[in-house]
Amino acid sequence: MIPRTVFSSDHEIFRDSVRKFFETEAVPFHAQWEEDGQVSRELWRKAGEQGLLCAPIPEADGGLGADFLYSAVVIEEAARLGLSGVGFSLHSDIAVPYIQRYGSAAQKQKYIPKCTSGEIVTAIAMTEPGTGSDLQSVKTTAVLDGDEYVINGSKTFITNGQMADLVIVVAKTDPKGGAKGTSLFLVEAGTPGFTKGQNLHKVGMKAQDTSELFFQDVRVPKENLLGQPGMGFIYLMQELPQERLSVAVGAIANAEAALKWTLDYTRERKAFGRSVFDFQNTRFKLAEIATELQIARVFVDRCLELHMNKKLDVPTAAMAKYWCTDLQCKVLDECVQLHGGYGYMWEYPVARAWADARVQRIYAGTNEIMKEIISRSL
Numbered sequence: 304m305i306p307r308t309v310f311s312s313d314h315e316i317f318r319d320s321v322r323k324f325f326e327t328e329a330v331p332f333h334a335q336w337e338e339d340g341q342v343s344r345e346l347w348r349k350a351g352e353q354g355l356l357c358a359p360i361p362e363a364d365g366g367l368g369a370d371f372l373y374s375a376v377v378i379e380e381a382a383r384l385g386l387s388g389v390g391f392s393l394h395s396d397i398a399v400p401y402i403q404r405y406g407s408a409a410q411k412q413k414y415i416p417k418c419t420s421g422e423i424v425t426a427i428a429m430t431e432p433g434t435g436s437d438l439q440s441v442k443t444t445a446v447l448d449g450d451e452y453v454i455n456g457s458k459t460f461i462t463n464g465q466m467a468d469l470v471i472v473v474a475k476t477d478p479k480g481g482a483k484g485t486s487l488f489l490v491e492a493g494t495p496g497f498t499k500g501q502n503l504h505k506v507g508m509k510a511q512d513t514s515e516l517f518f519q520d521v522r523v524p525k526e527n528l529l530g531q532p533g534m535g536f537i538y539l540m541q542e543l544p545q546e547r548l549s550v551a552v553g554a555i556a557n558a559e560a561a562l563k564w565t566l567d568y569t570r571e572r573k574a575f576g577r578s579v580f581d582f583q584n585t586r587f588k589l590a591e592i593a594t595e596l597q598i599a600r601v602f603v604d605r606c607l608e609l610h611m612n613k614k615l616d617v618p619t620a621a622m623a624k625y626w627c628t629d630l631q632c633k634v635l636d637e638c639v640q641l642h643g644g645y646g647y648m649w650e651y652p653v654a655r656a657w658a659d660a661r662v663q664r665i666y667a668g669t670n671e672i673m674k675e676i677i678s679r680s681l
Contacts, residue, residue: 304597309604309611314372321380324353329386333510340502341465341512342388344424350391351421357395360403365415371396371545375607378549379556385652387659388510390463392553394418397546398425398463401471401487405530405538410489414469426467428458428516429539438473438539439482443518445474452476452488452528454496454521460666464514465502468492472518473539476532485535489527496521507658543668544620548606550667551620551627555599557656558634562592564653565638568645585641592634599630618680625673628663635660 310318328349329342336342350356358373360366367373374396381389399418402410402425417423434440443456454474461470470490477484490497500515530538566589569580579585606623609615635657639646646653664670 305601307600307604309607310372310376314376317373318376318380320353321355321377322384324350324355325380325384325386325389329381329389330384333386333388336388336510340504340509342390342510344466346389347421347424347466349421351419355395356391356421357399357415357419359396360399360415360419364403364411366399366403366419371610372607374549375552378553382553382556383560385557385560385656385659386510387508387655390424390466390511392549393427393462394425396549397542398427398471400542400545401427401529401538402489404542405487405534406489407526409526410529414489418469423468424463424466425469425471426461426463427471427473428461428464429473430458430460432457432459439485439536441473441475441485443472443474444478445472445476445486445488447476447525448522450525451522452525454488454490454518454523456518458516458518459514460503461514461516462666463512464516465499465512470497470516471529473535480533482536483533485539486532487529487535487538488523489529490518490521490523494521494523505662507655507661540617544615544617545610546667547620547624547673548603548610548615550663551603551606551623554627554631554660554663555596555603557660558592558631559596559600561635561638561653561656562589562596564651565589565592565641568642568653572643579641588637588641592637595630596634599627603627618677621668621673621676624667625664625670625677628660629670631660631663 328346354367355377357366358369359371362368378392402414414423418425429438431441445452445454454472472488472490474486474488475484476486496519498517500517503513505513569585570578572579603623606615606619638653639657642653645651648654
């Protein structure tokens with residue numbers, strides 16, 4: 304196999320510690336978290352103590368001052384172990400960077416150190432019941448009233464929604480302004496009028512708290528505006544490549560894990576007097592999977608290198624998200640088939656991964672939207 308060169312020895316030492324952390328603090332409890340519909344608050348605090356949160360945020364702003372590859376390690380190790388309930392990447396690599404890049408000095412000082420320690424869990428509230436991937440059409444409004452903004456609207460499919468202590472809310476400050484009328488706001492849990500709806504019952508990712516959020520005359524001070532008014536859509540577009548790369552990184556790591564599970568299973572499972580692996584159809588299917596994953600791995604690692612050099616553009620990130628999540632779902636479907644009836648049993652990791660993976664082609668912008676983005680660049 305083609306060796307990986309994107310990670311340094313320091314990254315690999317960190318990888319060992321991350322894997323041990325997850326194997327000790329998450330794997331034994333994940334089945335119960337699937338029953339509970341969310342991971343434990345204690346996991347977040349322990350992750351903060353171990354330096355697993357907000358790695359790429361500069362130390363001056365309250366983060367760890369590491370590079371994005373440390374976040375990629377956390378994403379990969381969680382994906383390899385099937386820990387779909389662990390919402391660290393949404394927190395560290397999507398939500399908190401908005402505060403770091405666009406927040407005031409006071410906002411950074413107030414929130415980021417506690418985000419790094421795991422005391423504060425974040426979410427970003429983009430999607431609404433009627434908008435999906437169409438972020439320009441959000442209906443949630445934020446109207447300036449004296450020294451406060453009054454927020455009204457609802458959001459759905461919000462990752463970390465139940466646990467979130469701080470939510471970045473996408474709202475219209477100028478309903479007639481289109482994309483230029485969108486702004487971002489910091490809203491703390493417990494603010495009057497801000498309520499969390501039900502923890503949504505999903506096909507997969509059952510340990511991930513995914514929620515509805517409601518805002519009824521929620522008043523926040525003007526200081527809770529994140530960045531400049533009317534710049535929200537531009538901020539979102541600037542940050543989405545990292546989000547989509549993060550999805551691609553996890554997709555390939557999870558599919559690689561599924562290949563390993565399936566290799567182990569087919570070598571042990573006997574049928575018609577020999578191992579399932581000994582049948583030519585099995586070997587050829589696994590050869591196809593291994594080849595496609597190697598191709599994807601090389602592409603994703605190159606995207607990581609580009610991102611580290613601030614050269615990952617929007618269309619290439621869209622390609623990575625679309626291609627890798629499509630491949631993940633294809634690989635997991637093949638691996639379930641090679642497991643036979645056991646592949647459909649929830650206690651087998653391949654079954655849970657198969658159910659968890661399907662949403663990858665939907666969130667962070669549907670794969671159809673990714674193709675639209677790519678086509679515009681041609």
